[in-house]
Structure formats: structure tokens, C-alpha cells
Amino acid sequence: MSVYVYSIVATTHPQGLAGLDGVGKPPSTLRTVQSKELSAVVSDAPEELRPKRRDLAAHQAVQERLMADGTVLPLQFGFTTTDDEAVRAVLKERAEEFTERLEALEGCAEYHLKAAQDEDAMLRQILQESDEARSLNDQIKSGTGSPDLPMALGELVAQEVEARQQQLASVVLDALRGFAREESGSQATGNDFLSVSFLVERDNEKSFLAAEQDLAKELGEDFDLRLLGPLPAYSFV
Structure with a gap:
């Protein structure tokens, strides 16, 4: 057997x-x-x-x-x-x-973090901050633009989303990696822009958890941070 x-x-x-x-x-x-x-x-x-x-x-x-x-x-x-x-x-x-x-x-345990931003909130942010995206959107709403505008706006928004999500992932990692001995990223799925595991020393757990809570407050209600742990260190074997 x-x-x-x-x-x-x-x-x-x-x-x-x-x-x-x-x-x-x-x-x-x-x-x-x-x-x-x-x-x-x-x-x-x-x-x-x-x-x-x-x-x-x-x-x-x-x-x-x-x-x-x-x-x-x-x-x-x-x-x-x-x-x-x-x-x-x-x-x-x-x-x-x-x-x-x-x-x-x-002396360590694994904590796994997934992070997402509300899609509507991100879209509003892009339209507020990108002159090009706002102009395309206004032309589409007015009905005076060419038939290609929706596709152009979609491509622009997709590029903006990717760039902003990469920046957000860096912000989250920079805020937490100092409290971990190691980190191990995995492919984010669905609406998540980040999926990462941290190897955290037991003596550092309170500081790590406090930093994650402070980060969640700083990012605000439009963000969803889901932290699981302590876990067996599957991601670091």
C-alpha cells in the first residue's frame, strides 16, 4: 500500500x-x-x-x-x-x-493576504484623474463621438487599472514586508490585485497585525483586505 x-x-x-x-x-x-x-x-x-x-x-x-x-x-x-x-x-x-x-x-507562522478594490470606486477614480478617460467618456455620453470610442475607452481603462493595481500592490507590500522574515507571492484572481503570503515571527505577530489594520484604515472602505493566519507555512516549504 x-x-x-x-x-x-x-x-x-x-x-x-x-x-x-x-x-x-x-x-x-x-x-x-x-x-x-x-x-x-x-x-x-x-x-x-x-x-x-x-x-x-x-x-x-x-x-x-x-x-x-x-x-x-x-x-x-x-x-x-x-x-x-x-x-x-x-x-x-x-x-x-x-x-x-x-x-x-x-518560530514563524504564515499569514496570507488578499487585497481588492471596489471596481466602481476604481472606475470613478480613473474618470476623475485621467483627462483622456474623462474626455472619451463625455464624448460617448453625448452621442457625438465615433463608434470606436467605447473600445478606446475600454482599452484605456484596462491599462489604467493594471497600472494602479501594480502601484497599490507595491504600497501594501511596502507597508507589511518589514514585519515579515520572508514573503511569497501568488497569482491574484478575480477582483484581487494582490495575493501574498508572509512568514512572520511569533514575536512580531502583534506588530504585523497592527500594521495590517492600520493599512486597511488608511486605504478606506473601498478596499477589501482579507488576512488569514496563523497558518502552517505551506508557501515557504
Whole structure:
């Protein structure tokens, strides 16, 4: 049977897993595979592994329990390999790399921030501040302009939105990165102009959270900042 791998910790980590179940139905039993310096938390992998709510919750519960007792390299949901020996071989082969990463994550947690601006508010701002956009819009409203004007206005607005969102992302990052040990950006989706994870030291969490709240107040009601954390440091493994 293949093996499901949850996370990697130092062998000195308490690895207190009592009362937790692994993925699968019925739930699998958690165990550890050890090398000299590292330990991987694993279980038997179910034949059909899908991101169902119960399995996602089981995976996350393991990370949170381990994170409460020490530093963890959390693996993303769904990582499997052939058997315990394959896990042990990787722990030995990449011991230096994993140990260095554990040291980099020590005493830290991940916070993930997504940021968006209300579309109507941004459009109003563009029309107020861009003479060209305002002129095109006025001509379209008057009905005296050429049929190409709506397309021209759309292209101009799209360029303005992209430029302004890049500037806003820089403003947000500059306000918060000084409170983090590392940052890791991801592709923003939907109306978001920013999706970024921060690796924050526990001793710095209050300052980081206060800075995020101050930034939200400064930006105002037209902005939506959604901060999740503390999380296992998935983005920094």
C-alpha cells in the first residue's frame, strides 16, 4: 500500500499525535518514519484520495497539532509515495536541505493576504484623474463621438487599472514586508490585485497585525483586505 506524507519535523520535535486520525475512510492510523535527524508523519494512503472535507480537515489537523509544538515543514494535501523506505530515503538524501528549511521557519507562522478594490470606486477614480478617460467618456455620453470610442475607452481603462493595481500592490507590500522574515507571492484572481503570503515571527505577530489594520484604515472602505493566519507555512516549504 502506498504512503501518504503529511509533514516533516526534526526528530527532536515532540510529535504528539494522540487522538488524531489520518486521511481515508475509515480513517488511517498516523505513524512516523525517521532518519537520524528528521521524522516524517505518514499514514497508509487510501486507494482513492480526493480533497474531500473530512480528509482536508484531517490533513490540516496534523499540521496544526505539530505546529503548536514546534517547527514543521507541511506538505500540500495529496502527497504520496510508494512505502516507508522511500520516505526514509528522501529524508536521508535531502537532510541538509530540510534541516536548513526548518531552521528558516523556526518560530514563524504564515499569514496570507488578499487585497481588492471596489471596481466602481476604481472606475470613478480613473474618470476623475485621467483627462483622456474623462474626455472619451463625455464624448460617448453625448452621442457625438465615433463608434470606436467605447473600445478606446475600454482599452484605456484596462491599462489604467493594471497600472494602479501594480502601484497599490507595491504600497501594501511596502507597508507589511518589514514585519515579515520572508514573503511569497501568488497569482491574484478575480477582483484581487494582490495575493501574498508572509512568514512572520511569533514575536512580531502583534506588530504585523497592527500594521495590517492600520493599512486597511488608511486605504478606506473601498478596499477589501482579507488576512488569514496563523497558518502552517505551506508557501515557504
